[in-house]
Amino acid sequence: MSATTDTVLYFEELGGPEKLRIGPWPRRPLRPGEVRLRVQAFALNRADLMYLNGEHYTIPDLPTRIGSEAVGTVIEVAPGVTGVALGDRVSTMPFFTPDGVQGDVAVVPADYLAPADDRLGDAQACSVWMQYLTPYLAFVEVCRLRPGDAVLVTAATSTAGLGAVEIARSLGLSTIATTRSPGKADLLREAGATAVAVAGTDDLGRVIAEATGGRGVDAAFDPIGGRSLADYVDHLAQGAVVLGYGTLSDEQPEIPVAAMCRARAVFHPYSMFNHIDDPRQRRGAVRFISDRITTGELTPRVDRVFPFEETVEAYRYMQSNQQAGKIVVTVP
Incomplete structure (x- = not known):
């Protein structure tokens, strides 16, 4: 893709995984408080399926990207953002905006980023929050x-x-x-x-x-x-x-x-x-979970990893309810 587009997962009409597409998406300028990531891996959640089907309380404004959990490297930071620097390896906390994270590049509010623990590989690091x-x-x-x-x-x-x-x-x-x-x-x-x-x-x-x-x-x-x-x-x-x-x-x-x-x-x-949009609740929860990831008391379980080109199949697998742990997609 060119410098003005990214390769992402998106949908133009409501439905099941068959409505998902992988293709070019316009890259927009960062707004205040935002960070751009080069995505290494992202995790699927049942809330993503609900969003795709129009069953989530966040109603899609079509066409739209999808997904809220990823791990990646910071490649751009909006002016005024502190605590995040170029080159940082970070994971994203769940959030719902038209800017989903399932693609090779993602835009995320800086408040919903956390350092990715070095003890975790990419598949586990995007499976925490x-x-x-x-x-x-x-x-x-x-x-x-x-x-x-x-x-x-x-x-x-x-x-x-x-x-x-x-x-x-x-x-x-x-x-x-x-x-x-x-x-x-x-x-x-x-x-x-x-x-x-x-x-x-x-x-x-x-x-x-x-x-x-x-x-x-x-x-x-x-x-x-x-x-x-x-x-x-x-x-x-x-x-x-x-x-x-x-x-x-x-x-x-x-x-x-x-x-x-x-x-x-x-x-x-x-x-x-x-609850996640309440700064006090978010900070307390992130502190509790991060501490226990560090000690090994909490260890994300990954069920299966798919390559990016098989993302639709990964969603179908989630629909089957066979998994015991996270379904993750890696991005080349």
Whole structure:
């Protein structure tokens, strides 16, 4: 591409991965507070699929780029930006603007950059923030959970689910994790789950009762939607918070009102994006996660890496729900 265009992933109409295109995109001047990166790798997130389908609360202004998690080298800095220099290796925190990061070059607000830890290769370095910020902000800022509290993580082998199990362990919480795959139960225990329930095999209510001494869970981290809540609503502790952050079932959550009232529980429609733009919350979360990346207490798990020209196939793979960890694309 010429100096005035970049090669990026974009879409011109809503739909599935088949709507994605790789091609030239005009390079615009930086605005105040922005940084331009040469991208080495980027990670896919389910929020990207929602954005592509027009299901995310951020509505695309077509045509648009896509994606918010990448690792790369700083190649241009807007005047007045401090703390970032040419040549720095940085990773991007999730943000939603028309300037997605999935391409060979990306423009990112400087406030949403963090130094990429030298201990991590490119695939891991672009896989940190969505999976750890999402549960951290939910557990700390929304639920105010304390050491010894119990949390239920459903669909726990998803990227955010694995991140939630690891963050819960770091916060001193006990965790009941669910999975549809018996073969992934050991993975969840290795990540720090106190107990694991295999859907269709284990009685989730019994597993929760045994793990919590009958008290129930103080929070549920649930991306499933539909009737998922009915499986555990009778095993919520008094004052519990149910964090609904997705609709993997393709159905909006059904709320069993009477049972929620008995537990004095609250259903909280949750998005990490409603918290990451608060500087105090963002700084606290980044500090907590960065410290634990440095010590090795948190280690991003990468499921599969695709080359840039196979990005559409990478999205199809994410749709299959086969992964246990991040799906990453490397950029030549």
